[in-house]
Amino acid sequence: MLYHASAKQGLKYLEPRVSTHEKAYVYAISSRVTAACFGAAKDDFDLLMDEEDGITRLSECRPGALEGIYGGKSCSLYSVSEEGFRSGLTGWDAEQVCDHAVPVIREERIEDLYAFLTDAAERGECVIHRYSEDEEYQAMLREELGERIRDFGLTEEQVRQDERLRRIFAD
Numbered sequence: 001m002l003y004h005a006s007a008k009q010g011l012k013y014l015e016p017r018v019s020t021h022e023k024a025y026v027y028a029i030s031s032r033v034t035a036a037c038f039g040a041a042k043d044d045f046d047l048l049m050d051e052e053d054g055i056t057r058l059s060e061c062r063p064g065a066l067e068g069i070y071g072g073k074s075c076s077l078y079s080v081s082e083e084g085f086r087s088g089l090t091g092w093d094a095e096q097v098c099d100h101a102v103p104v105i106r107e108e109r110i111e112d113l114y115a116f117l118t119d120a121a122e123r124g125e126c127v128i129h130r131y132s133e134d135e136e137y138q139a140m141l142r143e144e145l146g147e148r149i150r151d152f153g154l155t156e157e158q159v160r161q162d163e164r165l166r167r168i169f170a171d
Contacts, residue, residue, distance in 0.1 A: 001105070002028035002085060002096060003035035004078045009109070013101045014078060025089075025097035028080055031056060033120045034094060039075025039113050044148050045164050048141075051094040056120065060131035061141055062164045070113035079106040141168050 004014055004027060016024035029035040033056040037049055046069060048059040060066055080103070085096040110116045120126035129137070145168060149159060159165045 002030055002080050002082050003032050004028045004080060005035050005037070005039035005075045005110075006078065007039065007075050009076045009107070011076070011078060011104055011107070013103055014080060015101050016099055023099070025099060026080075026085075026102050027090075028085055028096050028098070028102075029094050030054075030096070031094065031125075032077060033117070033125050036075065036077055036110060036113060036116055039077065039110060040070050040073040042069045044152075045145060045162065048144055055124070056117075056126040057129070058117070058126065059129040059140070059144075061145065062167065063131045065131065066117065066128060067114050070117060073113045074109065074111050075113060077108040077110055078104045079108070080104060138168065145169075 006014075014026045014028075016026050018024050019027065027038075029038075029051075031051055031054060034049070034051050037047075037056065037058070046061055046065045048057075048061060050057045058066060082096075084098045084100065084102060086098070087093065087096045089097050117126055117128070121128045132138075145165065149165070159169055
C-alpha cells in the first residue's frame, strides 16, 4: 500500500501532475506519516523532511515552522496500490511515482495535520527536531540548506533577502 496526501477531498483517481521533476507523475510514499507531510503547502526552506528505517524525520528550519505549516490544516490521505509505481526516479528514495492515473482504494480525512504529526511522534512513528540555536543544529541546517540553495541556483542576494536563510547564513 502507498499513500498520497491532498487538500482535495473525494478523489476517486489520482491524476499525474507536473511538479519539480518536470514530468507528470502521481507521487506516493509507503509511510502514512511521511505522505501526510505533503498535505499542506510547505517550502523547501521551512522544514527538512526525510525518512529513515520507516520513521519520518522532520527538522524545523525556523522557529515554529512545524505548527505554522500544519497547525489547523486538514487534508485527505489517499491509499493506492503499489502497482505501476517506480522508485529511483526523483532523487528521493522514499518517493515513488507513476506516470498514469491510479484508482484510490481508500480516503482518510486528517482534520489537523499538526496534531496528526505530534501524535505520530508520541507513538514513535515520527521524530520532530524543533528549531534550535545550538551550534550542531545550526551546522546541520547550513549544510542541508546550502545544498538546496546550490540545487535551486539561488544567488547571494536572494539568500540575503530571505529572512529564514539570513538567520542561518548570517556572516
